[in-house]
Amino acid sequence: MGCRMLRPAAVVLMFGILVGVQPRMLDAADRREIASRIRFFESQIRPLLLAKCVGCHGSKKQAGGLRLDSRTNLIKGGESGPAIVVGRPDASRLMAAVRESDPELRMPRNGKLTARQVEQLGRWIKSGAVFPVQAGRDRILRDPNHWSFHSLRSPKLPGVKNRNWPRTPIDRFILARLDAEGIAPAADVDRRAWLRRVTFDLVGLPPSPEQLAAFLGDRTPGARSRVVERLLASPRYGERWGRHWLDVARYADSNGFDENVAHGRAWRYRDYVVESFNSDKPFDRFVTEQLAGDLMAWKGQRQRNEHLTATGFLSIGPKVLAETDQAKMRMDIIDEQIDTVGRALMGLTLGCARCHDHKFDPIATSEYYALAGIFKSTLTMRKYTKVAEWHEHLLPSPEATAMKQVYDQKVAAAKRDVEQARASAREAVRKRLDQDRSADKSDKELEKRFSPEEMARIKKLANVVAALKKAGPNLPAAMGVTEDKITDVKVHLRGDPQTLGDVVRRGVPAVLRGPPAPRIAEKTSGRLALARWLTDPRHPLTARVMANRVWRWHFGRGLVVSTDNFGLLGERPTHPGLLDWLSVRLIRDGWSIKRLHRLIVLSRTYGLSSHANAAAVQQDPDNRWLGRGRVRRIEAEAIRDALLAVGGQLDGTMTGSLLKLKNRAYFFDHTSKDLTTYDSHRRSIYLPVVRNHVYDMFQLLDFPDPAVTTGDRTSTVVASQALMMLNSKLVMAAADGLARRLQSEADGIDGRISRMYLVVYGRPPTAGERQADRRLLAELADGNGTPSKGGSVNEAELPLAAWAGLCHVVLASNEFMYLR
Amino acid sequence: MRKRVQYGADAKGRAVNEYTSRRRMLQRTAVGFGSLALHGLLSRDGQARGPLAARSSLVPARAKRIIFLLMSGGPSQVDTFDRKPLLDRDHGKPLPFAKPRVQFNATKNLLRSPWRFRQHGESGLWVSELFPRLATRVDDLCMVHSCYGTNPAHGGAMMKLHTGTDRFIRPSIGSWLSYGLGTENENLPAFVTICPTLAFGGVNNWSSSFLPAVHNGTAIGDASVPSARARVKYIKNSRWSLATQRLQLERLKRLNEAYLDRTGSEAALEARINSFELAFRMQSSIPEIEDLSGETAATMKLYGMDNKVTENFGRMCLMARRFAEEGVRFIQVTHNDDKVQWDQHANLKRDHEKNAREVDLPIAGLLTDLKQRGMLEDTLIWWGSEFGRTPTAETGDGRDHNPEGFTMWLAGGGVKGGFRYGETDDYGYYAAVDKVHIHDFHATLLHALGLDHEQLTYRHAGRDFRLTDVEGNVVHDVFA
DSSP states (O other): OOOSOOOHHHHHHHHHHHHTOOOTTSOHHHHHHHHHHHHHIIIIIHHHHHHHTTTTBSSSOBGGGOOOSSHHHHHHOBTTBOSOOTTOGGGOHHHHHHHTOBTTBOOOTTSOOOHHHHHHHHHHHHTTOOOOOHHHHHHHHTOTTOGGGSOOOOOOOOOOSOTTSOSSHHHHHHHHHHHHHTOOOOOBOOHHHHHHHHHHHHHSSOOOHHHHHHHHHOOSTTHHHHHHHHHHHSHHHHHHHHHHHHHHTTOOSBOOSSSOBBOTTHHHHHHHHHHHHHTTOOHHHHHHHHHHGGGSOOSHHHHHHHHHHHTHHHHOSOOOTTOSOHHHHHHHHHHHHHHHHIIIIIOOOGGGGGTSSOSSSSOOHHHHHHHHHHHHTEEOEEEOSSSOEEOEEEOOOHHHHHHHHHHHHHHHHHHHHHHHHHHHHHHHHHHHTTTOTTSOOSHHHHHHTOOHHHHHHHHHHHHHHHHHHHHOOOOOEEEOOEEOSOOOEEEEGGGOTTSEEEEEOSOOOTTOOSSOOOOOOTTSOSHHHHHHHHTSTTOSSHHHHHHHHHHHHHHSSOSSSSTTOOSTTSOOOSSHHHHHHHHHHHHHTTTOHHHHHHHHHTSTGGGBOSOOOHHHHHHOTTOTTOOSOOOEEOOHHHHHHHHHHHTTOOBOOOSSOOOOSOTTOBSOOTTOOOOOOOOOOBOGGGSOOOTTSOOHHHHHTTOOOTTSOOSSOOOOOOHHHHHHHHHOHHHHHHHHHHHHHHHHHOOHHHHHHHHHHHHHHSSOOOHHHHHHHHHHHHHHHTSSSOOOSSOSOOGGGOOHHHHHHHHHHHHHSHHHHEEO | OOOOOOEEEOTTOOEEEHHHHHHHHHHTOOOTTOHHHHHHHHHHTTOTTSTTGGGOOSSOOSOSEEEEEEETTOOOGGGTTOOOHHHHHTTTSOOSSOOOSSOSSOOOSBOOOSSOEEEETTTTEEEETTOHHHHTTGGGEEEEEEEEOSOOSHHHHHHHHHHSOSSSOOOOHHHHHHHHHOOSOTTSOSEEEESOOSSTTGGGGGOOTTSOGGGSOEEESOTTSOGGGOOBTTOSOSSOOHHHHHHHHHHHHHHHHHHHHHHOOOHHHHHHHHHHHHHHHHHHHHHHHHOOTTSOHHHHHHTTTTSHHHHHHHHHHHHHHHHHHTTOSEEEEEEOOSSOTTOOSSOHHHHHHHHHHHHHHHHHHHHHHHHHTTOGGGEEEEEEOSOEEEEEESSSSOEEEEOSSEEEEEEETTBOTTEEEOEEOTTSSSEEESOEEHHHHHHHHHHHTTOOTTTOEEEETTEEEETTTTOOOOOGGGBO
16 A cells, blocks of 8 residues: 555546546556555444544534535644645644644544554555545446446457458457557467367367378368368267356365265266266256256256256255354355356355455445345255255166165165064074073063174174164265245345344345346246346346357456456456457357357468567557467366367266265365375266365366366476476376387387477477487486497387386476477 | 567577566476576576565675474463463453454463573573473573464464464465575575474465475474484386386486477476486485484484473474575474474463473574574574464463464574564453564564565566565564
């Protein structure tokens, strides 16, 4: 606060903000700085002035002719002169008064300020005494006219200078902006790099040498389109794009938080997501199923099960399962659901309104509790006592029925065994009592006379029954939600379940214009109505947020950079027209995501080279205007999958769980022993996602925190990643696999080196690279790493380990992990 | 629009966007641990906008680093440092005031401490018989008796203790320090945690969360392995010698440089080339610190390395000193066995005694050693746990979790020695006088390192985050 100087223009504009002018011309950093100062004022200074000063120096009373209720009045001052000198606390009478340095001037009368309050007041004056007028504050900070709350427009395609350049409508928007900025677009990227880019992008794997050869050999029109169709039709596509959605859905196979127990059945939701992408399920339907699948009409049990599984979206969030305050636990779970729905589907941080009206977006606390009513009327948990347990849907099917039958038979048989043991024991007792005519030979009496051995035998068999019952039939089931007792919720003052305000009717935030507010019937939670409202084509956010997500996943950066925040603190779109055009197309194309992919990846913009001329780089260092391709690292999963693929180890099995724990079992007991292994060779999406303990290779490579919605993964470079690339079993094994593969697929040192470059990079080696590689092979062949004397290498003398050593280098390189 | 960007060219004449690449180095692709150096670069070209740049310390730093001794599970304050004569007198009677609305387990009547307290040192602070060795260093200790938190379960309380929240995944305090101060040693991370427990928040307790990944804590082993076998993951290659790896790295470097020629200048790619060099150096520097063979017999004895009971924790404390010497900012040492070490719901007498025996001598040894080496002045020792225990009985001689009032202590790093701050009530249940919430404690720790907890912020998901959220008051009285 106050350390960073604002440039003069920003200061002028800051006053613009104070009187309600749109801060369009401010750059993001200035906006943030101003927002930070306003925040400081609103949180610390305004409440202080209201509590301590305005009672006597405000609109009702003006002691000493002084008002302390606006910036102007503070500067104007009262009978004794100005109250503040902006930027100079020591010259401000207000400071003298609160410091009580002058015995004549001691304020406030109703209790001295604390040292901290005095310091803050000084800091505020020093940093410009920002004091937004109340109305202005509401207009800007809670601006209901914020761009993303407006309905979608259908923008006309903009005109461009070079009409030959654009290949698709997208290119028109991009080029028009580049024209305006005076930036010339980069050249098209070469065909090899394009294929690599689009293949990683759509299926998360490198193109094989055969796919590369086929594409390079196809010079007919539509060659690119055919590649795209092949990729979109591959089941690998759903695994790639399903994983993107799982980032948004904060998917995990464990609860995380305090009680890190296994989500033993979450994988069904994951498989549902993969299948939904592969079948190009319309996005509106996809959303509706996830919010209210249990309430949708269905045809056949299969579809019903799919709908129930989809509601796992609301259930897989992290929960404080050992929360001893059950009322709080319940509201915390609801909060997590509201927050996820807000961020994932609308790009809004609704969770902020739990304790107070949203500070920046026009979302009132009462509106938060209107949503909370919907989720409180929804059953997520089957028990709230610690350790709490989530609800699961049974998924009936012929297989399930058969499983149940087998189980019932087992239980019945085990019970029979117990009964038989009892009967034979009774018989034995009866025999022992044969001579004793007076003895009571009722079953009850006989059982009292069982010998310890007979008792033990019966106990052992009874234990079998108990164990079977405890384990249960383990029928197919999925995490998910259903309807609970329907209720509206009272406002929780400051978020506290113990201090309640007025009841709020279930509903949605009013600021989002377009679709009419949903009508929630008395006897329903309102989830289905919420889903219908969200997927109404008139909703301003749902299509925009998803179109932007898809763009982000293709380009590595969203048109709105803050993919999960379209509110006032989010970034503005770089290409608002394009975003709306894409959103409208998404809806018109029946919410088909695959159609959106085609539009994007066949555009000219998508196929630009990352190598631009120096002038363009200077003018647009961050590549906001998309005049060139973006160099970017592939994600953790793609790195692992590509390592397995080039090493010839990838197992393409789809669906099912790799979790070794039982449902609801703890990942870590107090011993900290890790029972989860990641040595499967299946694609990364099938590896367990353990909250609090994400697979370390993924964690190192910026796998997102699976406890929260993430639409914009980061891509860091740290030394611990390099250690992993140098020394992990995963990379060493991939190098070994690649070395073996080269031996079987090519002959001779040169042949194998060529094959290596083709498999790993999708290109032939240069002469220099070939030479350097031969040299390294020779050095590695020595075993101790000391260069061998002769220099020239005999192929037969090259052990596999030397090849593995070279492959390791190639796999650790940037070219393998980055797209250009 | 003002141009905030400065341009230059690299040796090959390629256009280089300095601002972008440096800012990215910090925000997204920060390589290595040389954040201080980057800080310098940022200031030099007048770009006082990076996340580190605006945070020159406003308060003078008293300490340069923290060693956090975490007693996992919750040692009982009324049996260790917070003497309560009335608890002794009223043993077996009901607690004369209400228990908290939310408790972890139900407890019964008051339970007196099975240990006697004595006054020690010139300061005359009270310490129970559990810590005879530590008692000899009592004049170095600054007891904070009035700590309190909000969460009575291990998981939530541990996360609160490490990250300031039990509701979200947020950066750990060590990550905040790394972010705020950088490191003094470019070959080492700024934040290491020795044998941490993987339960109760697990890696979230040392994660950088939304802060750049370079601020992540580096775990050395975990609680499932003895400290003698604790290693940083991937620190050693199972096949190649360092000399061979050097050859591979040379080839790798050439490949990466050639790729850079094809893409044009790109901060991440350049950073990645350097990251391999740093990784290579770490392969030597970390094992050097873990290798205790250069320590004298006297030092080994000081930490209890000659005794089976104290050897494991003693090694951790000794390693902590060695990391401290090398300039690591935040070093955490966790005392956690295959149960939750200090979690005595029952068998308080037996198990608290066992636990205290394991740590008493090594901690005293660490304090002595640091003092001898003149390091105690700028090293802040923090002893504590996620909560304390109830003065009322649970099962037999057991006590339940109690976040309402408990003791943590500080030593060195500019705090007053032989000093006590705050009080609990007559029975040691609730913090009563000069209460210190976890947020306050965090604010105070940051203050000791010269950081203002209100200014140490990071923008994420549309708002500025702090370790102390919107709370926290520095406890100025603990500083000398």
